[in-house]
Amino acid sequence: MHVPDGFINAPTSAATGVLAAGALAVSLKGARRELDERTAPLAGLVAAFIFAVQMLNFPVAAGTSGHLLGGALAAILVGPFTGILCVSVVLLMQGILFADGGLTALGVNVTDMAIVTTVVSYAVFRGLVKVLPRTRRSVTVASFLAALVSVPAAAVVFTLIYAIGGTTDVSIGKVATAMIGVHVLIGIGEATITALTIGAVIAVRPDLVYGARGLGQRLKLRVDGELVDAPAEAPAPVAAVPQALGSARAGRYPRHRPLWIAGLLTSLVLAGVVSFYASASPDGLEKVAIDQGIDKKAERHASAGSPLADYSVKDVRDARLSGGLAGVIGVGATVVAGSAVFWAVRRRRTGEPAEAG
Template identity: 80%
Template sequence: MHVPDGFINAPVSAVTGVVAAGAIAVSLRGARRELDERTAPLAGLVAAFIFAVQMLNFPVAAGTSGHLLGGALAAILVGPYTGVLCVSVVLLMQGILFADGGLTALGVNITDMAIVTTVVSYALFRGLVKVLPRTRRSITVASFVAALVSVPAAAVAFTLIYAVGGTTDIAITKVATAMIGVHVLIGIGEAVITALTVGAVVAVRPDLVYGARGLQQRLKLRVNGELVDTPATPAATPGPVPVAARSSHRKVWITGLVTSLVLAGFVSFYASASPDGLEKVAKDKGIDAKAEKHATEDSSPLAGYGVKDISDARVSGGLAGVIGVGVTIVAGTGIFWALRRRRTSDASPTALPEGV
């Protein structure tokens, strides 16, 4: 659902840019509260994983494909504020390096794909986990529903933005019907990917899933004929993460990184080549009549998710995907660790002079 330059006029693009900048500023402050020894390393990986999976377009209808948006996945795994930043980092890398999503439309894309999906999905997720049984399966079910709803919500948001600032004279009812219809189908794919990913992490390290913290059922032991709660595990208590947990954390991180590299570097070659939901609707309804060429299409060596001067499509696309995962994880991890260090320094008491 990457909006290119030319779909939305300059004034509305500027307004969404201000909205996006404000949301990122709020998210930077909020992420400092969410990021800890468990979340900070995982956040950069989540951004890289979203980048990789977004390369895997899946067919949803005749001549139409869809791809992960990632807002629900990021919000549930690392928190809503950090989730907005994760998706924003991905969109920034895609817009600058891969000519995917217009630069003047960056505010539109962040508002639509990062803010709307994250806010809607996490609000719904939190509502569901409050009424569902306090089990790991409930986390997976809530993730599925939240992700499913987040995609048509983003389609509605785009439709509203287009109604205000669209550059072509198309009946908004036609745009809304087409956008919501196809993105409900794409939402099913989003829900499956999100639920499988969250479920896999919850099964191994539930304490690493931000949305699952404090929701795991305590095991019961029968003592003198009565059921009592087991003592809290070290991972469920605040404070430094134990050595064994850090080792398990590294295994999850390495597994996630390897998976991201394989998906972007190899599996992406087999992704659907059909236009995604927005591209299909834009072509069918004439929204793309005033679409503009991307500013970096000719200058970026990675434009179009391929490495220029490499003729083999498999090698070119795979190498571009690997580079994208690498750049995203470095940029994301750098930002999140800086926020984590800022939180730590702010929380530390002022040092007293020696001897006092």
């Protein structure tokens, strides 16, 4: 659903840019509360994983494909504010390095693909986990449904933006019908990927899933034939607290390392190898634009001359090698950029001084 340059006029693009900038400023503040010792090491990895999976277009209908948007996945794994930042980092990397999504349309893409998908999906997710049984399976089910809703929601918002600032004279009713129809199908793929990923992480490290916090059930004891909550554990003696904190700090990052390495390797394999087998059909927005004539005023991307444009490495003739190298470079650039952003936000929260040099 990456909107190219030329689809939306300059005033509307500028307005969405201002809206996106304001939302990112709010997200930076909110992320300071979300990025703790559990989420901070993983946020950059989540951005890299989303980048990798977005390269895997899957067929949804005759001549049409879809790909992950990632708002629901990021919000549930690391929190809604951090999730908006994760998807925004991905969009920035894609626009600058790979000529995917217009640079003048960056505000449109951040608004639609990062903000709308994250806000809508997390609102649906929180509502569902409040009424579903407090189990890990419920978190996975809620993830599926939240992701499913987020994609057509993004399609609706694009249609509204196009109704305000579209550059071609096309029936908005036709655009809405086509966009929502195909993105409902894409939403099924989004929901499946999101639920499988959340389910995999929650199976091995449920404490690292932001959306699963506070869902554990208290131990029940049977007293005189009735079930009652077990008493909370007694607090640790004051003298033991510093030692306990020291042990936790000493083991904090090594405990995250296996999952981080596994996630990075998975992202590299998906982007570097599996992406070669992705569907070559146009994605939902691309197909609708072609069918409805929205693309008549599309403009050449400012980064079209990038050595990584169109997810291929310039001057590498072998298509498999060229695409694989581009994917690996993209994952590496995204994890570095994302990690730098999130560690900087984390330092602002903790007040740790930045290292010189």
